[in-house]
Amino acid sequence: DQQVKQNSPSLSVQEGRISILNCDYTNSMFDYFLWYKKYPAEGPTFLISISSIKDKNEDGRFTVFLNKSAKHLSLHIVPSQPGDSAVYFCAARYSQGAQKLVFGQGTRLTINP
Amino acid sequence: KAGVTQTPRYLIKTRGQQVTLSCSPISGHRSVSWYQQTPGQGLQFLFEYFSETQRNKGNFPGRFSGRQFSNSRSEMNVSTLELGDSALYLCASSLGAGVSYEQYFGPGTRLTVT
Numbered sequence: 001d002q003q004v005k006q007n008s009p010s011l012s013v014q015e016g017r018i019s020i021l022n023c024d025y026t027n028s029m030f031d032y033f034l035w036y037k038k039y040p041a042e043g044p045t046f047l048i049s050i051s052s053i054k055d056k057n058e059d060g061r062f063t064v065f066l067n068k069s070a071k072h073l074s075l076h077i078v079p080s081q082p083g084d085s086a087v088y089f090c091a092a093r094y095s096q097g098a099q100k101l102v103f104g105q106g107t108r109l110t111i112n113p
Numbered sequence: 114k115a116g117v118t119q120t121p122r123y124l125i126k127t128r129g130q131q132v133t134l135s136c137s138p139i140s141g142h143r144s145v146s147w148y149q150q151t152p153g154q155g156l157q158f159l160f161e162y163f164s165e166t167q168r169n170k171g172n173f174p175g176r177f178s179g180r181q182f183s184n185s186r187s188e189m190n191v192s193t194l195e196l197g198d199s200a201l202y203l204c205a206s207s208l209g210a211g212v213s214y215e216q217y218f219g220p221g222t223r224l225t226v227t
Contacts, residue, residue, distance in 0.1 A: 032212045043117070043203050043218030044156075051213065089156065095212045099146050099205075100169045103156035 003027045004092050006104035014112050019077040021107050023090030026071065030092040034101070035064060035075045038087045047088075048075070080111045115140065117206050117219035125225045131192040134222045138185050138206030145187040146216060147179060150201040159202075162187055163210040191224075199226045 005024045013019045021035075031052040036044035050057040050064045050073070057064050063076045077084055090104040118137045126132050138145050146169075147159040158171040162181035179189040185206070191198055201223050205216035 034215065036218075041220070043205075043220050046215045046217060049213075049215060091156075093212055099144050099161045099163075099207060099210060099212075099214070099216060100158045100171070101146070101148075101156075101205075101216065102158070103148075105155045 002105075003030075004090055004102050004104040006088075006090055006107050008107050009105070010108040010110070012110045012112060013080050015082060016079045019075075019080045019084065019109055019111070021075045021077075021088050021090070021109065023073050023075075023104055024071060025073075025092050027092070027094070027102075028071070029094040029096070030102075031095055032093050033064070033066060033073050034091045034093075035062075036089045036091060037084075038089060038106070044089055077109075080109075082111050082113060085109060085111045117204055117217055119202075119204050119219040119222050121222060122220065123223045123225075125227060126194050127227055128194055128196060130194050131190060132194060132224060133188055133190045134202055134204075134224070136187045136189075136204030136206075136219060138187070138204075139217055142206035142208050142217075143185050144207045144210045144214070144216075145181055145185065146205045146207075147187070147189050148203045148205065149173075150203060150221070151199075156203070159189065161210075168210060194226045196226050199224060 034049040035047040038044045091101040144163045146161040161169040181187045201221045207214040
């Protein structure tokens with residue numbers, strides 16, 4: 001049962017344009033969402049998070065939007081840079097689960113010069 | 114501040130053997146979680162420790178176990194290794210155990226079972 005889904009295995013975007021990565025979830029108990037970036041042979045790196053009481057959180061070039069009614073969140077990267085090429089994971093957790101993260105399958109983002 | 118460190122980085126074992134992986138969290142972090150990453154199943158939660166107590170456990174067989182020491186360092190053990198245990202094992206640490214604390218991951222230990 002895939003509680004967190006990233007339906008696009010890959011995404012290709014031109015440098016300077018906006019990258020939009022999407023994530024859907026099924027468990028309404030989730031109340032905290034995170035995005036991680038992963039390079040090969042490294043562990044995931046925390047990017048940005050959002051609490052379920054908010055609908056938007058911004059940090060520099062990264063913005064996460066949360067639509068609770070649709071159980072959907074998205075990560076916007078603008079402008080996209082070549083160094084953003086990596087696998088992006090969406091993750092979720094709920095209060096009773098404490099630190100347990102439920103991950104999506106990941107989206108491989110490629111930024112083309 | 115040093116990041117999360119995991120040792121060893123690479124390991125090759127034979128079916129039936131057991132293995133112990135080690136994780137040192139970021140200084141001051143008291144919560145340690147373990148994840149398994151495989152191509153087929155993605156990143157899956159194994160267990161979480163806080164102040165030497167297991168707080169949460171994922172859906173893995175009893176062959177997978179862990180512990181945390183008083184200095185917050187953690188180890189995980191897999192006994193009677195199977196081919197399907199080949200994976201990248203990731204450790205993550207966080208300052209506290211609450212839901213709003215971000216987790217910071219180590220580079221992982223790549224385990225190959227032959």
